[in-house]
Amino acid sequence: MGAVLSQKATDGKWHLVAYFSKSLSEAERNYEIYDKELLAIMLALEEWRQYLLGARHTFEIWLDHQNLTYFREARRLNRRQACWFTEMQEYDFTLHHKPGSLMDRPDALSREAGHERGEDNSQDIVLLKPEFFRVLLRATALDFAGEDEPTIHRIKDYAIEHEESVELALLTKNPCWKEHADGLLTHDNCIYVPPNKALRADIIKAHHDLLAAGHPGCYKTEELITRTYWRPSIGKDVGCYVARCQLCQLIKYRRESPHAPLQPNKTPTCPFKVISMDFVGPLPECEGFNMILNVNDHFSRHVICILCRDTTDSGQLAQLFHDHVYSEHGLPCKIITNRGSTFVSSFTRAPMDQLGIVGNPSMAYHPQTNGLTEHYDQELKTFSASTWTTTRATSGLNSRATDHVPAATSYAQHFKKVHEEIVSALRQAKDSMKEVYDRHHQDAHNYEVGDQVWLEATNLKSKCPLPALNERCHGPFKILENIGVSAYCLDIPPTWKTHNVFNEALLTPYTPPAFANQANPPEPPPEMIDCKEQYKVEAVINSKIISRGAHRSMMYLVKWKGYSDRHNSWEPVANLMQDADEAIDDYHKAHPRRMCV
Structure with a gap:
């Protein structure tokens, strides 16, 4: 802030008496603009108290903030303004407004080159600095290591078996690194994960695939992991893992617009052709x-x-x-x-x-x-x-x-x-x-024969008892043939009673697993009993009664052991082996209202 004290002489001209300039403290920089202008007046009155207090004549205060000219009138004041108002009662003065363009002298004092150009933003100024506090308790990732003991042991074992890499040696020179007595390294209180692909995959799987996690997206999965672990490329690994997660591709909604531009029929050149x-x-x-x-x-x-x-x-x-x-x-x-x-x-x-x-x-x-x-x-x-x-x-x-x-x-x-x-x-x-x-569709996705794709399940009849729990797509299916423009023949199961040619709008590229723990185990071969294939029942999901005239028969929706849900099928009791009795009993105990024949 800047101020100038002037006195009018007998010749009618104003002569300079004193200059005053002061930089604002960090607390004063947080004041509202109204209080900052009022603060400048109070500092000037205090600086030139010996000249102004008890003056024979009323002196004038000129400022470039017009609202302050009404300060001495009746109004509601805050505590700071009330204190300043009380101090001002000792002086005999009047307030006048002058545009800032005419206040060249005090304006020059307020813009002194040696002053810092601070921001008038309270977010940039911390009144209670960190050095004012004393750390009494700090929770780190190691405090919760007991919840994930197998992973911690694997990290320790890997650190013992492998010598420290040059990359890690350079990284640990940073003060945010800390080495503990048990051999673990922490980066900003997060446990360092060594460059072991299997170990990284298991950590991501534990924070993405488990029931408590619920298959979140890339951002949420990374946020869950970085609460405890740290790795320079963890974001890239999480993105690759989530994009190739089989269950996410099956059940999550497709947010992007379909890759299927419109292909109009050819324009005929004569009627009724x-x-x-x-x-x-x-x-x-x-x-x-x-x-x-x-x-x-x-x-x-x-x-x-x-x-x-x-x-x-x-x-x-x-x-x-x-x-x-x-x-x-x-x-x-x-x-x-x-x-x-x-x-x-x-x-x-x-x-x-x-x-x-x-x-x-x-x-x-x-x-x-x-x-x-x-x-x-x-x-x-x-x-x-x-x-x-x-x-x-x-x-x-x-x-x-x-x-x-x-x-x-x-x-x-x-x-x-x-x-x-x-x-x-x-x-x-x-x-x-x-x-x-x-406008609402992307360019065509050129699939090749042999590519695997997901098929949208919107139009297909589901075997799931609750539609809300249906999978969003089926597959993956192999492309057998490219038929025309944006039409593909898929290798769908022979039991499906639908045509096997689908438009590209219903297809989504299949992304194979990137980590070993993401790959689904191969489906086991059926058991051979009396030279006939026999499959084991894992669970009974649903039931219905089929009536043909006076004859009624019970059908069960069966989940086969070792096979994915797309192999679930409706089977009569006669087609099920004796080991299915326990699964049927468990189903009726869980659903007592379901009728039995």
């Missing part, structure tokens, strides 16, 4: 029908709604196609459908192959392949359920309300200009759709 079909329903029974066969032309957006029943088989589907599509619009080159049994049966595919029609069923759990039909299915379902047979014709006409009438685009094929405009509009629409879709 590429069509898509799907069943809508079942709907309420009306006039003997309860389903609609929805047929869409990908070029003209022409929609055909055909009434049918939910019992329509492959033969009836072929007849409906002949009467309503082929007879009016000719033979298409490609038909896009879902994987319903009516569309993919051999009875349906055989005549398509003979006629040269390319069947394009969608991949498992990937409705985007047949997106046009799926979109119109939703529009059909918005119509009144009670009059859906009469409104289905109107809905078909409404869907044709485009810039070009579908009848013209379908039949007036000599209108080459119209077709070119439609092709251009379709391509532009697909480009816009792909741009919006890809």
Whole structure:
């Protein structure tokens, strides 16, 4: 702070009497700006007390903080301000404001070159310094070493068997290192872990895999370890271990966006060469029908709604196609459908192959392949359920309300200009759709044949009795073949009743273990009894009763000994060996409400 004492002489000019400058203490630097300005006044009054106390005339105090000019008026003061207010009553003065740009002399004194430029932040100033305290008790990692005796012994044994490395010799010169009588080294009171990969892996496993830990992420696992242990590369080791943890890959949600950009179907160049079909329903029974066969032309957006029943088989589907599509619009080159049994049966595919029609069923759990039909299915379902047979014709006409009438685009094929405009509009629409879709998807992940991947379990029926405990994915499965763009054929179990071709959006790369203690033990071979394979039951997880007429049988969900949960299967009692009786009894004791046959 700086201050200047001036006196007005008989010539009308101000003459300097004294200068005053003082740096603030650490405590004073914590004052609010209002109190700092007031402190400057109090220090100046104290410094020039002999000149100002008892003066014959009222003297003036000029300052650049305008709020202080109201200090002597009635207001609420804190304790410090109240003390200063009492001392000021001894002086006869008035307060006046002057802009800081005109206060050049005191401002120069407050910015003396020898003064330190401290921060006006209480966080940078510690009033109670560490040297003011005396350490009475300090807990270190060694105080809790008894909780992990085997690991401590392994660290000691390794230190005895191996000589001190040059790296460690350089590190221990740092004052934060301390060597104990039992041979252990500590770094900032944390036990030093020697460069033994197996030892490091076991320490990470104890803080990540155990039930009490709960498989935390990289940051939390590292935080748990560094409470007791220290190693220069511990963060890198933890990141590698957690990223390759098998259980974390199975049960944790995938936070990143999927690697599956949109791949639109190719744009057709003429009407009814590429069509898509799907069943809508079942709907309420009306006039003997309860389903609609929805047929869409990908070029003209022409929609055909055909009434049918939910019992329509492959033969009836072929007849409906002949009467309503082929007879009016000719033979298409490609038909896009879902994987319903009516569309993919051999009875349906055989005549398509003979006629040269390319069947394009969608991949498992990937409705985007047949997106046009799926979109119109939703529009059909918005119509009144009670009059859906009469409104289905109107809905078909409404869907044709485009810039070009579908009848013209379908039949007036000599209108080459119209077709070119439609092709251009379709391509532009697909480009816009792909741009919006890809904003939330990463670039495609190019898998190779033989790679192992996880399969999302969202759409698969689980054997777990509680859906909340389901695994987030299944696998890992081997890629057998790359089919088209973003479609892969997986080596799934033969017992799965689903198509083995999946879109890339449902796949996640499998990360193999990095440490030996992460690898799952190999699945044991089955026992051979009378030349037949026999498997041992580890536990019974769930049960259900299957009724076939008057006959009722109990089925058990069995966890096989030595095998992962993906091998769990529903088995009747007749398929289980005698050693399963104990597991069944334990299950019914734990679940007494479950019925027994």
